[in-house]
Every structure is written in structure tokens, then in C-alpha cells.
Amino acid sequence: MGRTVFGVFHHARPGLRLFACVICFGLAGLIWSLPRLRIRRLRRAARCRTCWTHQRVRNVAVFAVAALLVAGSLARLQTVLAPQIRCHSHVTAEGDVRPEPKLNISPPPWWAATRSFLVAPISGVGVLAGWAQGMESCSGPTLLVMFWPPPRISGGGTTLGDVFVAWMPPNGPTHGYLSEDVYGITDEGWYFRYGPNISEDRVNEAELGFHESRHVDQWAVGTLVAGPFAFPPAYFIDGTFFPGSRNHFERHAGLLRGGYAPVDDNWPAPLWPQTAGLVALAVLIWRRRLRWLIRVAVGGRSQVRVHAPGRCPVHTTGWRPLR
Ligand SMILES: [Zn+2]
Ligand SMILES: [Zn+2]
Ligand SMILES: [Zn+2]
Structure with missing residues (x-):
């Protein structure tokens, strides 16, 4: 192959493939990439048209998802490097920012850093999704929050890693422009709360913060074991x-x-x-393996290796034992 972009890509490919598998599937991706297993898959693909097609599709999908996750990691890095206003800080018309008291609910620093790193790719996908919808970010307790700047308020959202994307419209009727009647307190002057404003007060915020923090732990462990999904x-x-x-x-x-x-x-x-x-989903996914297992159960052990020409046993059609 010549010295083209594709040529360079071709030679960097084993490393890239390993990286893509690990960012998509964590330790499971690492095991999947073991040379022994890979050689076995390549042998099967060489003998079976269906396996060959599957391998192609899988490669493209893994590289595409890995690219998205890399973009996400960079986006999340940007939000770490840029200063973040604490969620629901009071911002006055003059632009003064008065932060809410900081809730002390972070885990030990080493684990906080480790889990942020582990969930960074998927969290960053949340950041990208927020940016694509014109959202801003604030640092809530535990989670980085993507939200539409006031006067728009939100009714809920989705957590991805340690990023909360407040994309859901509010549940009830809204209180109108900046909800002055709710958020503005006369002797404090007029301000708005910089954040998604899902709830109007901070009742249980610390308790909920602890709870959400545990979910981030779970997401981080899941990412380590089998990737961000x-x-x-x-x-x-x-x-x-x-x-x-x-x-x-x-x-x-x-x-x-x-x-x-x-x-x-x-x-x-x-x-x-x-x-x-x-x-139903499991049957759909494993339908070919199921078909093969039924042939083995009915026809005996000899059916394990029997196959049609150009197909592996699993991708050989027919529910009855073969000759
Ligand atoms: Zn080459
Ligand atoms: Zn096959
Ligand atoms: Zn929960």
C-alpha cells in the first residue's frame, strides 16, 4: 500500500483497533482483542460469508463509536479546563454572580478523579448533545449540568456518566419570564438562578447529590468492566x-x-x-445459535461441526439435523 492517508491508517491499525475496542467495551474489549480470539474470528470469517460480513460491519461500527467517544472525551476535557459557574448561583442583571453554598458531597479526590476519567467519554457525549442544542453548563453538586440558559426552565433530563443533560420540557405551567415571582426576592434585588431550575428550592439537594454520586460510581465501574454503554x-x-x-x-x-x-x-x-x-430480544439476537443448538440437541454431537459450503455451523440454515 502506498504512502497515502489510508496507508498510514493501515499500519497504525492494530493499535487503533485495540484502542477502539477498549474505549467502546472496557476490559471486555481488551479480552475480545486477545490475539488467540482474534485469530479464531479471522479463521471463521475466512470460511463463512456471513461471519465475514458481520466482522466488516462490526469494525466500522466500533471505529465510528470510538470516534464519537474520543470527541466526547475532548468536549468533557474542555468543560474541566474552562471555569464553571456553580449551578443555581444567583446572577443579577448587572452580571454579578453569587454562588450557592457548596455542598460537600464529593468522594475522596483520588476516586473522584479516577471515576471522572473513566466516564469522561460518555459524559462528553452528553456535553456534545447539550452544545448541539444550544445549552450552557454549570457545575452542580456531583454532576456537570447542561441546560438552556434562563428564562428557559426544564422538567428533567438524562444522566450520561457524570453529566446531566436537562433536555426535558417543564412538567407544569411555567411562571413566565424568568419566574421573577418565584426566584426574585425583593430585598435581594432581581436575579435569576443560573441552572436548569428543575426544582425551585434546594430541599434534599445534598441527599440527592449523594445518591447521584453513587450512580456515577456505578457508571464508572460499568465502564471499566464493559465500556460506557x-x-x-x-x-x-x-x-x-x-x-x-x-x-x-x-x-x-x-x-x-x-x-x-x-x-x-x-x-x-x-x-x-x-x-x-x-x-424476545435475546431470541432475536441468538436465533442462529439457537437453531444450531436445536440441531445438536436433536441430531447428536456430530451436528456440532456439520455445515453448509461457505458457511460456519452457526450460520448454516435449517432447523433439522443435516445429513
Ligand atoms: Zn500496507
Ligand atoms: Zn458464520
Ligand atoms: Zn437513583
Whole structure:
């Protein structure tokens, strides 16, 4: 290959591939990249058209997602380097900023730094999503918050790593321009609260902050084990079998602090529609493996390696044992 951009890319590829796998899938990505496993996949792709196509699609997808995560990391770095106003600081018409008291809910500095680093890629995707919607950022307790500058207020949002994107419209009727009637206190003069203004007061903010901080811990550990997309499905699957106050992640974060009612026992209480959905999804994903397993179960051990020409056993069609 010549000395083109693609040529350089071609020679840097093993390193890039490893990096992309790790940023997308954490330690699981590292194991996936082990030479032994990779050689096995390449051999299968050489023998099976379907495996070959899958490998192509997977490569493109992993590199595309890795590029997004790198962009996210840079965006998150920018928000660390640029000074941030504390959320819900009072900002007067003259531009004076009076910060709210700082809540002391940060974990030990070494862990605060480690977890910020671990969740930086996905957090930065939140920052990018906020910027794309014309949002500004403030540093809340625990989370960096992306929000529309006042007078726009918000009704909630989504947490990505340690960034909260307050994208949801307010629930009830709003109080009008800058909510002067709510936020402005006469003897303090007129001001607005710099932040998403989801709630009008700071009741339970410290408690909620502790709770959210635990969720950031969980997201960080999930990222280390299986990448930035591990935590949401883990939470969802756990919540399908252990809904609400039974959810293990919520219990770990603190039920009371998160506003969850305590429950007497922690037996599974599956949500059946969601369970059915998960089962259907699993069958859809593993349908070919299932087909192969049924052939093996019916036809015996000899069926393990039997395959059609140009296909691996798993990608060989037919539910009945082959000749
Ligand atoms: Zn080459
Ligand atoms: Zn195959
Ligand atoms: Zn929670």
C-alpha cells in the first residue's frame, strides 16, 4: 500500500483497533482483542460469508463509536479546563454572580478523579448533545449540568456518566419570564438562578447529590468492566426483575436519599411485559445459535461441526439435523 492517508491508517491499525475496542467495551474489549480470539474470528470469517460480513460491519461500527467517544472525551476535557459557574448561583442583571453554598458531597479526590476519567467519554457525549442544542453548563453538586440558559426552565433530563443533560420540557405551567415571582426576592434585588431550575428550592439537594454520586460510581465501574454503554442495560435488566425500590443499583445508591420507598424483602418481582421483551430480544439476537443448538440437541454431537459450503455451523440454515 502506498504512502497515502489510508496507508498510514493501515499500519497504525492494530493499535487503533485495540484502542477502539477498549474505549467502546472496557476490559471486555481488551479480552475480545486477545490475539488467540482474534485469530479464531479471522479463521471463521475466512470460511463463512456471513461471519465475514458481520466482522466488516462490526469494525466500522466500533471505529465510528470510538470516534464519537474520543470527541466526547475532548468536549468533557474542555468543560474541566474552562471555569464553571456553580449551578443555581444567583446572577443579577448587572452580571454579578453569587454562588450557592457548596455542598460537600464529593468522594475522596483520588476516586473522584479516577471515576471522572473513566466516564469522561460518555459524559462528553452528553456535553456534545447539550452544545448541539444550544445549552450552557454549570457545575452542580456531583454532576456537570447542561441546560438552556434562563428564562428557559426544564422538567428533567438524562444522566450520561457524570453529566446531566436537562433536555426535558417543564412538567407544569411555567411562571413566565424568568419566574421573577418565584426566584426574585425583593430585598435581594432581581436575579435569576443560573441552572436548569428543575426544582425551585434546594430541599434534599445534598441527599440527592449523594445518591447521584453513587450512580456515577456505578457508571464508572460499568465502564471499566464493559465500556460506557454497560451501565444503562445493566440497570434496565436489573430493574425488569427487581423494579423500583428493589433495583440493586438504587439500593446501593440509597433508597431514602433517592426518594424511593423502602420495601420489606428483596425477592424478584418481574415486570412481565418487559421480561417478555427481553426474552424476545435475546431470541432475536441468538436465533442462529439457537437453531444450531436445536440441531445438536436433536441430531447428536456430530451436528456440532456439520455445515453448509461457505458457511460456519452457526450460520448454516435449517432447523433439522443435516445429513
Ligand atoms: Zn500496507
Ligand atoms: Zn458464520
Ligand atoms: Zn437513583
